[in-house]
Amino acid sequence: MANAVGVAMGSISDWPTMKLACEQLESLGIPYEKHVISAHRMPDELQEFGKTARDKGLKVIIAGAGGAAHLPGMIAANTTLPVIGCPMKTRTLNGVDSLLSIVQMPFGAPVATVSIGEAGAKNAALLAAQIIGVTDPAVAKKLADLKEKQRVEAKNSEQQFD
Numbered sequence: 001m002a003n004a005v006g007v008a009m010g011s012i013s014d015w016p017t018m019k020l021a022c023e024q025l026e027s028l029g030i031p032y033e034k035h036v037i038s039a040h041r042m043p044d045e046l047q048e049f050g051k052t053a054r055d056k057g058l059k060v061i062i063a064g065a066g067g068a069a070h071l072p073g074m075i076a077a078n079t080t081l082p083v084i085g086c087p088m089k090t091r092t093l094n095g096v097d098s099l100l101s102i103v104q105m106p107f108g109a110p111v112a113t114v115s116i117g118e119a120g121a122k123n124a125a126l127l128a129a130q131i132i133g134v135t136d137p138a139v140a141k142k143l144a145d146l147k148e149k150q151r152v153e154a155k156n157s158e159q160q161f162d
């Protein structure tokens with residue numbers, strides 16, 4: 001099966017966070033490819049990635065970047081696929097810089113922005129799966145099973161009251 005999700009990150013230093021998105025995709029059986037692509041440091045590769053993404057068979061792109069995080073928006077500028085932006089937590093500004101850079105897109109190049117850091121990266125994978133699940137019943141079933149598992153765990157957590 002062709003890779004359904006393209007996971008891009010601005011630097012290998014984003015990998016510990018973006019790895020969580022990849023692991024979540026794996027647990028849902030969704031094939032993906034991953035790349036370090038920086039709008040700032042690799043502008044030619046970025047354009048190539050965005051322009052070829054749809055023809056390669058990708059359905060959704062997850063892009064993580066930190067600081068002046070232009071990567072998700074610049075990928076969105078180069079493709080009509082849905083782009084999910086993951087703001088990386090940063091040492092200097094705790095990721096608020098990343099969040100604001102990713103979320104405030106002008107009309108015409110939307111980026112669906114998740115929360116800062118690890119939970120956001122994992123949710124990005126779920127959101128990508130939900131987009132794929134619109135037309136893929138097997139993925140939709142896996143998502144429904146995950147929700148049911150979460151519900152049972154949350155309900156059973158009441159047993160921990162002392």
Ligand SMILES: Nc1c(C(=O)O)ncn1[C@@H]1O[C@H](COP(=O)(O)O)[C@@H](O)[C@H]1O
Nearest residue numbers: 010011013038039040065066069070071
């Ligand atoms: N935000 C961007 C872009 C981009 O948006 O093109 N390229 C790299 N970066 C970010 O710079 C941070 C520090 O990168 P380094 O650790 O490589 O210096 C990373 O979080 C990366 O996503």
